[in-house]
Amino acid sequence: MNMPKRVEHQMTDKGYVPVYTTAVVEQPWSSYSETDHSVWARLFERQRALLAGRASSEFLDAMAAMEMSPDRIPKFDELNPILRKATGWELIGVEGLLPELAFFDHLANRRFPVTWWIRKPEQMDYLSEPDLFHDLFGHVPLLMNPVFADYMEAYGRGGVKAHGVGEEALVHLTRLYWYTVEFGLIRQDDGLRIYGSGIVSSKGESIYSLESDAPNRIGFDLERIMRTRYRIDTYQKTYFVIDSFEQLMESTRPDFLPIYDRLSKLDSIPAGDVLDGDKVYNRGTGEGWLEDGDV
Ligand code: PHE
Ligand code: CO
Numbered sequence: 001m002n003m004p005k006r007v008e009h010q011m012t013d014k015g016y017v018p019v020y021t022t023a024v025v026e027q028p029w030s031s032y033s034e035t036d037h038s039v040w041a042r043l044f045e046r047q048r049a050l051l052a053g054r055a056s057s058e059f060l061d062a063m064a065a066m067e068m069s070p071d072r073i074p075k076f077d078e079l080n081p082i083l084r085k086a087t088g089w090e091l092i093g094v095e096g097l098l099p100e101l102a103f104f105d106h107l108a109n110r111r112f113p114v115t116w117w118i119r120k121p122e123q124m125d126y127l128s129e130p131d132l133f134h135d136l137f138g139h140v141p142l143l144m145n146p147v148f149a150d151y152m153e154a155y156g157r158g159g160v161k162a163h164g165v166g167e168e169a170l171v172h173l174t175r176l177y178w179y180t181v182e183f184g185l186i187r188q189d190d191g192l193r194i195y196g197s198g199i200v201s202s203k204g205e206s207i208y209s210l211e212s213d214a215p216n217r218i219g220f221d222l223e224r225i226m227r228t229r230y231r232i233d234t235y236q237k238t239y240f241v242i243d244s245f246e247q248l249m250e251s252t253r254p255d256f257l258p259i260y261d262r263l264s265k266l267d268s269i270p271a272g273d274v275l276d277g278d279k280v281y282n283r284g285t286g287e288g289w290l291e292d293g294d295v
Contacts, residue, residue, distance in 0.1 A: 024093065027076045039133075044137065094116070100163060108159070110153055147246055148245050181197060182196050214235075216282060217241055218239070220247065226259070227269045234293070236271070
């Protein structure tokens with residue numbers, strides 16, 4: 001397998017992250033090994049079984065409509081006509097994490113960057129950076145949902161804007177992405193469900209986020225989320241719960257410039273804190289939490 005081409009390390013609010021070439025690359029599909037295809041198959045089957053009854057109906061419906069299968073790693077070129085027809089989004093292949101502005105610009109133009117390489121068999125349960133399974137299985141199905149598809153584009157445009165404002169605005173916006181797109185929960189008639197891609201692509205967190213007593217589960221509140229620090233190396237201490245994708249879309253529609261301004265005068269909130277005024281679905285026991293390491 002070709003190795004991704006790291007070009008440098010960049011300091012971000014997530015610590016040092018590898019930054020790859022920003023080039024859009026053709027998915028080198030014929031270079032996937034039998035091992036790569038079997039890693040995909042095993043991850044896919046494992047999550048499919050776990051997510052029945054745990055993932056949001058929007059995610060499960062979108063997954064069915066996408067026609068991804070465990071048989072082999074999907075070809076971006078086969079998924080793209082389906083996605084384009086549904087919402088106008090398309091997948092582009094990349095080597096890995098992109099610099100922020102390049103990433104925002106793709107989203108703003110309805111292009112979702114997908115890391116082309118897949119983890120090794122010994123990384124089934126944990127990987128410190130996004131790979132093909134996280135990006136494709138975790139993020140792409142919901143791009144079939146019209147409201148979520150609009151949210152992602154709006155986020156991209158908001159990112160370009162925040163980038164022009166400054167580092168602190170980007171920190172605030174990134175927390176919103178983290179607690180919605182990556183680690184969001186949604187309330188359905190029959191209880192809480194998962195939609196965040198960091199959860200749906202993780203065996204352990206698919207169970208923990210919904211069923212453990214340890215984490216907080218708190219109702220969505222835009223400015224509260226933008227002030228809340230998070231964990232990149234452990235399960236989340238707090239999950240935020242939306243009522244619907246429409247709620248997410250509507251509450252993020254206002255101009256964020258005055259919000260960035262307001263938040264710049266306020267302290268950040270530790271990842272595990274519960275505040276007066278929070279709509280608490282579960283007050284976490286805090287079992288197993290590490291004291292330091294919020295970012
Ligand atoms: N309304 C935001 C702004 O003015 C843009 C945005 C939309 C950001 C959706 C995130 C999600 O910056
Ligand atoms: Co992700």
